[in-house]
Every structure is written in C-alpha cells, then in structure tokens.
Amino acid sequence: MVIGLVIDSFDALNNGTTCSARRFVENLRAAGHTVRVLTAGAPGLDKFALPVWNVPIVSRFATPQGITFAKVVPETIREFLTGLDVVHFYLPFPLARAVEPMAREMKIPCLAAFHVQAENVTYNIGLGKVDLAAKIVYRFLYRYFYKRFDDIHCPTQFIANELKANGYKAKLHVISNGVDAVFQPAPPIAHENIRVLMIGRLSPEKRQDLIIEAAKRSKYRDRIQLMFAGQGPCLEKYKKMAKGLLHEPSFNFYSTEELIKLIHSTDIYIHASDVEIEAIACMEAFSCGLVPIISNAPKSATPHFAIDDRSLFKLGDVDDLVRKMDYWIEHPEERMEMGKRYAALGEEYRVKRSVQKMVDVYKSLKAR
Numbered sequence: 001m002v003i004g005l006v007i008d009s010f011d012a013l014n015n016g017t018t019c020s021a022r023r024f025v026e027n028l029r030a031a032g033h034t035v036r037v038l039t040a041g042a043p044g045l046d047k048f049a050l051p052v053w054n055v056p057i058v059s060r061f062a063t064p065q066g067i068t069f070a071k072v073v074p075e076t077i078r079e080f081l082t083g084l085d086v087v088h089f090y091l092p093f094p095l096a097r098a099v100e101p102m103a104r105e106m107k108i109p110c111l112a113a114f115h116v117q118a119e120n121v122t123y124n125i126g127l128g129k130v131d132l133a134a135k136i137v138y139r140f141l142y143r144y145f146y147k148r149f150d151d152i153h154c155p156t157q158f159i160a161n162e163l164k165a166n167g168y169k170a171k172l173h174v175i176s177n178g179v180d181a182v183f184q185p186a187p188p189i190a191h192e193n194i195r196v197l198m199i200g201r202l203s204p205e206k207r208q209d210l211i212i213e214a215a216k217r218s219k220y221r222d223r224i225q226l227m228f229a230g231q232g233p234c235l236e237k238y239k240k241m242a243k244g245l246l247h248e249p250s251f252n253f254y255s256t257e258e259l260i261k262l263i264h265s266t267d268i269y270i271h272a273s274d275v276e277i278e279a280i281a282c283m284e285a286f287s288c289g290l291v292p293i294i295s296n297a298p299k300s301a302t303p304h305f306a307i308d309d310r311s312l313f314k315l316g317d318v319d320d321l322v323r324k325m326d327y328w329i330e331h332p333e334e335r336m337e338m339g340k341r342y343a344a345l346g347e348e349y350r351v352k353r354s355v356q357k358m359v360d361v362y363k364s365l366k367a368r
Contacts, residue, residue: 158301178351199281202232287346
C-alpha cells in the first residue's frame with residue numbers, strides 16, 4: 001500500500017506522539033509498504049516538508065512540549081496526496097484540517113488518530129482538575145476536526161471510552177501504538193545506589209514532583225538516585241524541588257540506544273502521571289523487565305498495565321507512593337520475579353502486531 005501520514009512534527013524526539021509515528025513508519029516500511037510523511041521540517045525519504053508556522057502565543061507553550069505547527073502549502077499537499085491509498089491524520093491541527101477536504105476531493109480514504117488527550121491541554125493552562133474544562137476541549141476537538149471522520153484510531157480502550165462519553169460518533173479502532181522490539185530484558189548493568197526512573201515530558205500532568213517528594217520521604221532517601229528521561233517546561237522547577245536530596249537527580253534526553261542502557265541500569269520504574277492516553281514509556285520500561293509503580297489515575301490508561309496492587313499507588317498520594325517504592329526496594333527477589341512477568345506482558349504490545357492491525361484497517365477503508 002501507499003500510505004500517507006499527516007503530522008506537523010516528525011523530527012522532534014522529545015514528544016511521545018512523534019516517537020510513535022516514527023516507529024510506525026519504520027515498521028510499515030519494513031513490512032513492504034510505501035509511507036509518505038507530510039510534516040514541518042527538513043526534507044527526507046518520502047518526506048514532504050512544509051515550512052514551520054510559528055503561531056503567536058500558542059507556539060510559546062507548544063514548542064517546549066516538542067510540538068511544532070506546519071504551514072499549509074497547497075502545491076506540496078497535492079503532490080503528497082497524489083497516488084495514496086489511504087491518509088492517516090495524527091493530530092487535529094490546522095494542517096490536518098486543511099488536508100482532509102483535499103484528500104476527500106481526490107477520493108482518498110481517511111483515518112484520524114486521537115493522540116491529544118483533553119487533559120494534556122487543561123493541565124498546561126492551569127485547569128487540570130476542572131472536569132468541565134476537559135469536556136469543553138473534547139467538544140471543541142470534535143467540532144473542529146473529528147466530526148469529519150467515520151473512523152478514529154484510539155491507542156487504548158480508555159481513550160475510546162472517553163470519546164464515547166463525550167459524544168464522538170465514529171467507529172473507534174483500538175490499536176496500541178506498540179513497543180519496539182529493541183526493548184528487551186537483559187542482564188542488569190552494575191550501578192551504585194538505588195536507581196529510580198521515570199521516562200516522559202517534564203510537564204505538569206506527568207507529576208514528576210510526586211517522585212521527588214517520595215524520594216525525600218523514603219527511608220532509603222540517602223541511597224536513592226532519581227533518573228528522569230525527558231525534557232519540558234518544568235525542568236527548573238524540579239531541579240529546585242530536588243535540592244536536599246543526597247544524590248542529585250539526573251535530567252537528560254536519551255537516544256533509544258542510550259535509553260535502553262539506562263533502563264537496564266535501573267532498579268524501579270515509576271509512572272506518576274495523572275493523565276495518559278497510553279504511556280509507551282512505561283511499556284518500554286516494563287518490556288525490559290523493570291517493575292513499574294503506576295498512579296491509579298482515573299484519567300489515565302496506564303493503571304491497566306499493573307499486574308497487581310503492589311504496582312499501583314493512589315492518585316497524588318506521596319505517602320502511598322513511598323510505601324510501594326520502599327516495598328520493592330526491600331524485596332529484590334520478588335522484584336526480579338515480577339520483572340519477568342512484566343517483560344512477558346510487554347510481548348503482547350509489540351509494534352509489529354499493532355502495524356498489522358492498522359494495515360487491516362487501512363485495507364478495510366480502501367475497500368469501502
């Protein structure tokens with residue numbers, strides 16, 4: 001098949017949606033499909049590059065999150081669309097809204113993906129706890145973009161349920177974004193202290209602040225080394241919060257190869273986020289055999305991955321997080337055995353499986 005992907009940002013590696021899109025493209029191509037990408041940034045293989053659009057005010061908040069916007073260039077878009085079997089829209093931004101009617105005019109089947117949870121928006125404008133604000137965002141996204149589609153890709157059943165609850169009428173295709181095959185268990189890499197890891201954007205909804213506070217309250221605080229893999233607007237805030245810890249936390253961005261090495265040199269993984277459509281980062285960690293401790297947040301799909309309650313802590317409850325973290329520190333043999341079970345769980349979410357399911361959806365759209 002000749003598949004078109006519309007996504008404003010395809011180059012930034014500090015954005016989970018972009019990383020998932022790149023992984024999907026690589027695996028689709030490996031399976032023999034031709035994949036074209038319409039995006040802002042530099043040209044590349046089957047990459048139709050558009051100029052970056054700096055949106056007043058909005059870009060100031062979006063850029064630290066790894067989000068850019070693309071300018072609409074009709075000539076480039078028509079060239080991109082010509083000969084496609086299907087076009088897959090990753091984000092509900094102005095570029096996608098402009099491309100969709102052009103694709104319909106050219107009789108190309110269309111699929112929209114839902115990767116921007118309403119709470120990702122509300123947390124970053126200071127309204128994270130306001131349910132009405134999230135409902136308004138869901139309705140806006142529906143009216144602005146998603147009402148145009150009969151088919152929507154949802155990475156988890158959780159977000160499919162959220163869309164149904166907010167009046168979305170399309171057929172919802174629940175397919176995980178998938179974990180790359182390179183995330184595998186391996187002999188642990190020797191290290192000092194007790195390493196506690198979280199992977200993810202340093203933004204308000206991810207709640208790295210809970211992990212920093214939990215490290216301070218832990219009975220093992222003088223042995224804990226916090227490792228944060230990610231970038232984002234809360235970096236300076238978290239550095240200030242961490243003052244007083246014996247071992248200064250590490251805040252870094254890692255390539256895939258470096259991240260795998262980091263995971264293999266870590267003891268415990270914590271995913272503290274209040275909001276999460278899928279949490280590929282958590283899946284990558286437990287696919288490598290790390291035992292996760294996950295917030296039981298109702299606006300997150302991630303609690304679904306917990307094998308038992310030892311891997312769950314109460315939403316926003318630092319003391320409960322401390323209890324779970326200290327338990328796994330004190331029971332290394334149990335941690336190793338559970339790590340094997342989590343690694344086996346990771347096999348169920350391999351990206352190759354997801355790609356085949358998505359190709360089946362593409363074929364069904366083309367056959368209509």
